Amino acid sequence: MKKNLILASASPRRKELLELLQLPFEVIASEVEEVVDEKLSPAEMVQSLAEQKAKSVAENVSNAFVIGSDTLVVYEGKMLGKPKDFAEAVQMLKMLSGKTHEVYTGVCLINNDDVHSFYEKTSVTFYSLTDKEIDEYVQTGEPMDKAGAYGIQGYGSLLVKEIHGDYFSVVGLPIARTKRELVTAGFTW
């Protein structure tokens, strides 16, 4: 039987990226209270969070493939989620200035009792940023709902010197890999 596709995410970027598959899908934002186990590595953490999001939606639907995803920025072992306020956004950007960090995105595909998870790691190098540049960027408001306090797809593009790995994973969903993993997990077009 052909399965429905559901994106368990409130992120407009993930929705836009999933639209590239040219398939109908439904968006149901997960309302799970994310449980963070500090002992996990970044790769384990993003997959665990992706799984929590996908599971919370999968529990309430049938005959569907559910996709959950989570993105974290990691610098020198520190995992950075979304900044809680402007001051924290400034602090994160000062830390990332002139340095290379990793962006981890975990994806979890759930089909009934089958749980299939994977992650992508992308290295991003920032130019050295002046305090003025950081302040002006934070004033745009763009950092506030984004891991690591920047959006590579927006004004944040002006901060980035180099990237190694999947650009789309930094934006929130490694779409080419997701398509391939859906096939591996048994989803039929």
Ligand SMILES: Cc1cn([C@H]2C[C@H](O)[C@@H](COP(=O)(O)OP(=O)(O)OP(=O)(O)O)O2)c(=O)[nH]c1=O
């Ligand atoms: C680093 C980076 C992150 N981001 C975004 C991707 C994610 O939406 C967000 C990280 O937060 P997440 O908790 O991964 O996702 P979310 O809360 O936005 O959406 P949901 O949990 O409902 O799926 O940061 C960018 O848009 N651009 C970037 O360059």
